[in-house]
Amino acid sequence: MRIDLHTHSNVSDGTETPADVIRSAAKAGLDAVALTDHDSTDGWDQAAEAAVQHGLAFVPGMEISCRTDKGISVHLLSYLHDPTHPGLLEEINKSRDARLTRAERMVTLLSEDYPLTWDDVIHHVAPGATVGRPHIADALVAAGVVADRSEAFNSILTSHSRYFIQHYAPDPALAVGLVRAAGGVPVFAHPVASSRGRIVGDTTYREMIDAGLLGLEIDHRDNPEEGRKFLRDLAAEHGLLITGSSDYHGTGKPNLLGENLTDPAVLERIEELGTGSTVVR
Numbered sequence: 245m246r247i248d249l250h251t252h253s254n255v256s257d258g259t260e261t262p263a264d265v266i267r268s269a270a271k272a273g274l275d276a277v278a279l280t281d282h283d284s285t286d287g288w289d290q291a292a293e294a295a296v297q298h299g300l301a302f303v304p305g306m307e308i309s310c311r312t313d314k315g316i317s318v319h320l321l322s323y324l325h326d327p328t329h330p331g332l333l334e335e336i337n338k339s340r341d342a343r344l345t346r347a348e349r350m351v352t353l354l355s356e357d358y359p360l361t362w363d364d365v366i367h368h369v370a371p372g373a374t375v376g377r378p379h380i381a382d383a384l385v386a387a388g389v390v391a392d393r394s395e396a397f398n399s400i401l402t403s404h405s406r407y408f409i410q411h412y413a414p415d416p417a418l419a420v421g422l423v424r425a426a427g428g429v430p431v432f433a434h435p436v437a438s439s440r441g442r443i444v445g446d447t448t449y450r451e452m453i454d455a456g457l458l459g460l461e462i463d464h465r466d467n468p469e470e471g472r473k474f475l476r477d478l479a480a481e482h483g484l485l486i487t488g489s490s491d492y493h494g495t496g497k498p499n500l501l502g503e504n505l506t507d508p509a510v511l512e513r514i515e516e517l518g519t520g521s522t523v524v525r
Contacts, residue, residue: 246276247274248276248277248502248506250491251269251490251493252493253265253281253291255281255372256281256283257493258496259493266279266291266294266302267298268494269300269501276301277301279302279303280307280322282374283309283336283374285304286372286373296524301525303514304524305323306325308322308414308419310415311410311415315410317442320423320430321459321461323431324427327520327521329520335418335419339411339414342411342412343375344375347377350377350409358384358387359387360380365379378496380396381397393496394498416448418455423456427518428520429458430457431458432452432459432461434464434467435460435461435471438471449478453482453484457484458484459484460478460479460484460486462486463487466491486507487506488505490503
């Protein structure tokens with residue numbers, strides 16, 4: 245089986261609808277795929293329906309944006325959680341609201357120097373989607389300011405830019421605990437992706453493991469090889485699951501579906517551990 249457990253649709257910052265992500269996964273020869281939109285499960289129903297039509301297994305998931313007390317960004321993948329769990333839902337909604345306010349403030353700053361309005365950004369956001377920097381990047385591309393999202397993130401939208409504004413995000417250990425309470429399987433996404441910014445130290449790993457972390461996303465293009473060895477040793481020491489995936493965003497990133505895969509035995513274990521929702525076949 246070819247299994248990819250990290251993809252995004254236009255419900256967050258991908259460029260394809262949930263159904264089109266599934267269609268693309270089928271064309272790429274995948275047998276199972278997870279939809280893990282940022283802080284949202286709104287694409288699950290559409291993706292599940294498409295997966296049944298195309299003969300794929302659909303793994304319900306989500307990617308939760310977190311931040312340590314040192315300001316380091318952490319992304320947590322959640323699989324098979326209950327999307328209606330009150331505690332998790334409250335925290336996710338808090339983050340989504342903060343993302344919206346943050347995006348509006350960033351656009352206000354950007355408009356001082358670039359031909360950009362809030363309406364320009366909203367044009368690139370699907371109804372009900374989580375607004376984020378990728379949508380601002382798309383508006384900058386459309387305005388001819390930059391060539392693509394990558395250029396926008398490497399220059400105007402970098403965290404070191406004067407236009408960058410932080411938004412609320414839960415502590416990683418808190419998020420892990422909420423995912424477990426919601427019957428989900430928490431997996432630390434691309435933990436050593438140093439090209440994205442600062443990465444966490446031993447204390448954060450220990451706190452997340454103590455809170456119930458169950459896996460590490462190791463085979464990911466943004467994890468350097470030397471970091472992967474550290475992660476494999478950590479997984480072996482603590483009995484953590486190892487996943488691999490593409491982090492597909494349609495045309496929003498160069499990542500290709502199936503460029504990294506998860507072992508079928510790991511998906512079986514995720515199904516055994518997850519009690520909040522089920523894989524759709």
